Amino acid sequence: MDWLGPEEWRAIALSLQVSFWATLLSLPLGILVAYALARWSFPGKQLLNGLVHLPLILPPVVTGYLLLLTFGRRGVVGQVLDQWFGVMLAFRWTGAALAAAIMAFPLMVRAIRLSIEAVDPKLEQAGATLGASPLWVFLTITLPMALPGIIAGAILAFAKAMGEFGATITFVSNIPGQTRTIPSAIYAFLQAPGGEGPAMKLVLISVGVAMAALLMSEYVGRRVAARVGGR
């Protein structure tokens, strides 16, 4: 398809790659945090809740800068990762994935938390009386019943990751083929003369992806809810 140039294609492929890994790797943690917030009471619960939601409120550039301070080559965590594991996040696509995951995390946790809270604890009790240990109750009752919210949360997080810009460009810059995702590419095109055409194509793709993700999360959520709801 020559409608899109190689640079646009690269941006799209990179965005998909970044968003996929960002969503997949943050999902287990998202479920754990959502479960903790929904079901446990522990000291520092409000702090954890605030921390999770912080990226939603902070200017993305601040999140990106904090990531750079923490995970940059001289950052506390970045140094350890670099020296011990040889992993570099700053200015790499892996860093873009980290930034996207953190920015999408609040959306994911909110959706999953709501669906876990909607699971009747009385059903979990029933599972326990039937001999299921807490872990089995979680795996066979809580998790499947919260599935609509988990899927919706994952899809929303994916869409959010596709659109992440501020934190990404601050943390990993805008390197073609390495960290130039769709939003960064649009930004780059708009900075150069005559770039409106390719930019507009990517804009349309962004809108399409976002819309498709929203519709899909609605649809899948409803399908699974109907199944879980037992009809």
Add this chain to the structure above:
Amino acid sequence: MLEVSLRHRFEGFALDVNFRAPPGVTVLFGRSGSGKTSIVNAVAGLLMPDAGRIAAGDWLLLDTERGLRLAPHRRRLGYIFQEGRLFAHLTVRQNLAYGGWFAPKGAPREDFGRVVEMLGIGPLLERRPGALSGGEKQRVAIGRALLSAPRLILADEPLAALDEDRKAEILPYFERLRDTVNIPILYVSHSASEVARLATTVIAIEAGRVVAQGPAQQVLGDPAVLPVGAREAGAVLKARIARHDDDGLTELDAMGVSLFLPRLPQPPGSEVRVRIAAHDVILSRARPEGLSALNILPGVVVEVRQGEGPGALVSLDTAAGRVLARVTRRSALALGLAPGVGAHAVVKSVSVAPSDIGGGRPGGG
């Protein structure tokens, strides 16, 4: 033998009970809010009491003195909840199998096919709970508890959420459970007719305390249990349906005595248990003449129990079985009712509620 001894303090309410439940159906009987459900939850491990000891035979579930508090999933109980609590994301078959996944390999199990057949839920197996009626859900809940290889079955008002028709549909299954399955059942109820039909043993609970315990008829007919029992006291007669008459009545044969009741659904020849509430029985020394009531049972007084109020509960042995009558103390004196005295029990046909008539398999119940 289940032994329960519990102390627990709630806000504005204290639970302090001590009772023993021999094999069979033990009914915790009392008004709403008397603490029955808390007791069952403590046995299940869903409520951890301040202090107590719960043992089923030599198997200890809870002993706070020794610091033993078994987690709910290690207690191996089948709990039938008031609202069923079926897993909506699983099919009926998976719901039934759920407990079996976690039961120890060697545990004695009920046969899946036999339970399904007993409860009549074969056609429902591939459906999900959302597509079941209230009565069907409760039958599946019974099966699910039964198939988890439990050492004890708990039932917390399993009929309370159902309408009268559904209750009439489910009660026979509990009767079958009692008669065919060799697992002790602890059953919570505030309905005297359920108690009369099911109970082997009754533990009367009031305000968090045991006020009476013993065999069903003794406790229900005990004026000392007045707030709980006497108003709802009643005797149970076993009878066989003789025929359905054209005028809407059914004639029953209770050990050779004819009883007339409003038309029953069971076919002639069926065995039924009929509960006759004590307050629906009139006593007469002479055989009454010119009376509209159809059922007159001659018998001999075996006991007159006086409560603290104006009432007395008279137990009468008739050919059809033991009948309880609630009369005033004044009447009991005026009629000279005392053990050994002959009297007639008079029961209006229409006063026997349909919910007080239970089915029983021939030879059972």
